[in-house]
Amino acid sequence: MSLLTVSGSPHFHADSSVRKIMYGVLISLIPATLVSFYYFGLGAIIVTLTAVVSCLIFEFLIQKYMIKGPITIWDGSAIITGVLLAFNVPSNLPLWMVVVGSFVAIGMGKMTFGGLGKNPFNPALVGRVFMLISFPVEMTTWPKPEPLTTQIADVVTGPTALAFASFSPESIPSYQDMFIGNMAGSLGEISALALILGGIYMLVKRIITWHIPVSFIASVFVFTGIVWLVDPSANMDPVFHIITGGIMLGAIYMATDMVTSPMAPKGMLIFGVGCGVLTVVIRLWGAYPEGVSFAILIMNAFVPLIDRGFKPKRFGEEVKNG
């Protein structure tokens, strides 16, 4: 008989792993991916593939030649970053820009800090904001959805619903279309329905909790609701605000990124409300029609502070007898 292992308890380990969590997120992304393929056709497929493959390659190169450490590209996190990055760009974006964005997301957003788990900011958003600032025209020229199109270049472009709202409210698509995803916009943000489906899957699989998405969306709803009630003629109603732009994508996938969000339930609520309020402030009074990315990145920076300030409720902290 060989030597016995002597290790501390527990001697059981749950059937959980980083890889399982990451692939769970990827499965939940399937509906939104399919919707984007349906409405934006081949362009969407090519952009998504480019982002995923370049994220994987950059992570591999950095791990192999710069860190000279173990290669962990198949843990699924780089694939998620790729997919989410693609979700945040228009489907007709020149591919070299997608590659540059992926490099910034993986290289600057994630690996600089020590890889998965160490990054303070959501890598996909770091990439996205970099692209938005560097290529403002390309990043805000959205193709109109055309089911199952195979065209990539020369597609008909149009403003997003949010952009419409600022100059020609009558051209806004119907709420039903917007909910399903039949509107111009970034790849993955168009279909609230598909994103909610994915969110429910992650909730059931216990990858995320309800705290961040619900507080994020609710605070956007309440804040824009107040503004709308004050002056309905000048402002869009709250339902419009929560189903357009990146709110759903941001609240369900970006803000809930476990690495860059608070860990205790109370902190998650604060974080979600912060994201929601900042988003609305940027949307209504900022230079950009869309504020989700900036809001989440700003709140990411507050996470260590939130974690320090909001601890979970301890057992036996307050004496309650009954």
Place this chain on the structure above:
Amino acid sequence: MKTFRIGGVHPPENKLSEKQAIEVLPLPEVATIPLSQHLGVPAVPVVKKGDSVKTGQLIAKGEAFISANIHSSVTGTVTKIDDVVDTSGYRKKAIIIKVEEDQWEEGIDTSDNIIKECNLSPEEIVEKVNEKGIVGMGGATFPSHVKLQVPKGKKADFLLINGVECEPCLTSDHRLMLEKAEQMMVGISIQMRALRVEEAIIGIENNKPDAIKHLRKLAENYKGVSVEPLKIKYPQGAEKQLIKALVNREVPSGKLPIEVGCVVHNVGTSLAVYEAVQKNKPLIDRVVTVTGKDLKKPSNFMVRIGTPALQLIDAAGGLPPNTGKVVNGGPMMGKALNDLESPIAKGTSGIIVFSDDESERVPMQNCIRCAKCISVCPMGLEPFFLGLISDKQRYEECEGNHIMDCMECGSCQYVCPSGRPLLDQVRIGKLNVGKMIRERG
């Protein structure tokens, strides 16, 4: 159905031996009886090398307030008093006895008659329990006579009996509840008498419906005793969690259950109290579950204290060739043995044999801040953070973050997807914080 509120996990139950009736294991050839089988000060030997002892004879005396007497579990000659590696992995003093034919000390009733009548005063009961060396049989081995005395100024409202057995794999309490229920009930009423409480609640997890049914039926004849089925959730057998589940009271951080009017005893302890008070029998044997997925015959054995673990494994079909780890206790809180000759002690509830592939830990990765450890911690702590600051030796901060509240249930490490050794880190932190507190005086 009731349960505790914060945290908890659901490890696979793997109760392979739950249908196996308790078998009496033959006597060992040599009994190794450690002097420290309880929480507190080790007992002081009252025999010396060459003495012959009878079964049930006092061989070491617990002289401090928190200590316990130790009795010989066999008849034979003391060959030496020496350091041995016990099941906790430390070298500790033990009395080693070469076993001869079994001869019990006079005055011990070894018959199967059940004596229900008990007219002793609370003080007499406590004295008897003290004299017979009874300790908590659930694993913590706290001397029972201490727990049966209510401190001045405090009042006990409830006696809670722990029949939860939330650890996976273990079935010894389950079998006891089925096979020794009547004696246990008498033991419970004696404990109630000692504590002067009117109400006793037996908490049993819902995966033991036969035990719940059986005890409920018996409880009809015992005034004030009731049975409460509990939702299955680990670590419900932990004292504070059980109190929360049964009577919805929360023991304040750093305090004892009596603070909220509760006293908790394990079902095995109740049986031991019965035997001590009614039959004059000291704690010299106990039920031990021997199990493992590759073991031929997972079993529950009635074992004399001091029997080597290997003898139990042999009786359960022998050590499988692919054995990678042998654990004393349950898989969540038990300790890995480093010597298979380690003796069974008063607190040994199980011996679990793990195969090679079950023994390996999963490889460690970066913490991905998934917060699972926080959501499962039954004490509402932040295990990832405690682990981090303990690793960095920031022990004052550990104390400020209530590291001493941790009862080492292992739920955090069990769920961690990154395979981080959270409990190892927390244990090191607790050790150092404990040292700090003692130095402060």
